Amino acid sequence: MIILLDGAESLDILQHWVVELFSEIRQGSQGKPEFKVEGPVWKAGKLYRLEAVKDVHILELRWALPCLLQAYLQKPEDYLAHLLGH
Secondary structure, eight states, X not given: OOOOOOSOOOHHHHHHHHHHHHTTOOOOOOOOOOOOOOSOSSOTTOOOOOOOSSOOOOOOOOOXXXXXXXXXXXXXXXXXXXXXXX
């Protein structure tokens, strides 16, 4: 059933339609679903091919680096950012 509205319907008519169309829908469980993570999703040394859901031109890469506090004067993260940026 498709109802096209032109903006002239009263609130009583709209309420009647809502009750008529949605009154048979039962309320489901209010419990929260449980999600268990068994391990990392990505595995090191493996190539993954992903298909884009949207037509966008953005690539976001993230990975964990070891602690760089000892090498803060050499700024190794700046070298990495420079290489990836160019």
